[in-house]
Amino acid sequence: MKRIPISLIGCVCAVLFAVSAFAAGPLTVDIHGPGQRMVNLTILPPRGLEGAPVPEAEAKALQDLVTNNLSYIPFLKLVGVDQLLGGDPSTGVTGADIDFKPFQLARVDLCMTTGWNGEYIEARVYETFSGNRVVGKSYRDVSQNLPLVADRFCSAFLEALTGKKGFFDSPIAFVRQIGKSKEICTVLPQGRELKQITNLGEYNLSPTWSSDGSRIAFTHIGKTRHELCVYDSATNLIKRRYKGLGSTIISPVYSENDKLFVALNRNGATNIYGLDRLFKPGKPLVESPYIDVSPSFDRSGKKLVFTSSRAGNPHIYLLDMETGRISRVTTTGKYNTHPCLSPDGRFVAYTHQTSDGHRIYLHDLQTGREKQLTFGPGNDEYPAFGPDGYFVAFASNRTGEYKVYLTTRHGDTPKLIPTGKGAAFAPAWDTSLQW
């Protein structure tokens, strides 16, 4: 009889051990879950490696760059070293050199260390509760490449936390007002590497990336016609096409195999056509006498959402590319346009017109639930999913002039993306790093 309680106690202990072991798993953030937890991070002061001195200016510049990068991550909150009991609890840059208890008392989840040895640095992030290393990287020739080092490290850190990569390395194409014309530019989401890629004059609109990120297609509106333009980043050349495409060329988009789709009016109605490699249109995807524009594919190319006026007002529709079946996505409101399908094909972000202006809404194709992501003021338009399907870029005139902002699919507080002088519209994200 005594053996049974003993074996029972043994089993309970084993279960408790297993549970505690599971609970001590690596810290991750489920950015696609129903909600998201806030994660507190402390950046510890830089230290010299092997007795080398810390280059103060470079170390401060790198810390400022990393701090700015991480300010774009809505679930990360930076906690200063002065908030820790006893100040800096580290004597070096490895886990063995850190006393994690003050972090636990201050409810800090993660801490980052940087070690310097001339042009060489080591950067690490540790979980404070387990002492495990979340990410560790080393870089050479640092002083000449501080922004690049900051971007690479932050991308690796974010990937370790969320399982998604590419946020800090994936440029956003957008339309920028330059004088009376509109030109296409690109910028990293943290506001660096701003580059103007067109100088065609008139109006250059609706940029979209190829799946490998090497080309950007867009619409050019000249004095007498529309043109379909494709910018090639390898050659910096722009191909311009209009013959055989009709009078209207709107909203180009690449599918997963880099086939171009575009809304054309070839027989009196604006419909969505696929183009072959010679830019020759085939049959329309959906033939209707209505306005069909703004196609957006998921990463697999099996789903397409688009705007159509077939119900009398513009609404969002979903086309199953395998069956050809079309279903209506939005049913509320009278003006729902500019849909963007998340890379995993689950969510549709779109522009919903309200009495106070346009707002960005999110529709969950699995549950049918809708959520308002932005709240103005002014107009919030042009939603575009990032490569991770978590961030959503959009343009808003909430400050009077249209600028590009970042939010998440949870509707986190929008953050301005620096795009230089002039109004900025129509962000489109390069998602190639997620493929």
Next chain:
Amino acid sequence: MKIRWNLIIVALMVVALFVAAGCAKKTTTSTPDETKVEVKDDTSWTPPPAKPQVDEAALAAEAEARAKAEAVEELSSVTIHFDFDSYVLKEEARAILALKANIMRKYQDVTVVIEGHCDERGTEEYNLALGERRARAAYEHLVILGVDPGRMKIVSYGEEKPVDPGHNESAWAQNRRAEFVVQ
């Protein structure tokens, strides 16, 4: 005797007058030596213009050119307007298009680009399609009224070129339009 003295007095006065007049004329005017004044006139003589003759053909051509210029002005200056999110031609627009069709039928060498425009309330890509529909509605109506389709082109600017930059119903109503640009 008395008369004689009077005569003498009168004669003396006359002599005194002559003497005084002679003194007044005594001036110091002098002409410089060897001064020559040369007058040159290089202008050639031109006959007066002939009286213009009335050229009836030129006058008619001029009048015709003026009439055409006015017609072209009317063709390009008068725009047609639409309701929000609509490309249906209203009665007023049909009347304007009838006048434009007359002009285009009369002046066969005139070609136009019909521009479709929208107000700022819609979104860009849908507005480009809507602007195209507006321009096409005007185009097709003109074709029905006998205008050669080869003389017309369509281009949509969506919301890119507002005539009124305001953000109110009055401005929006002005911006929802089709314009006719003579080439």
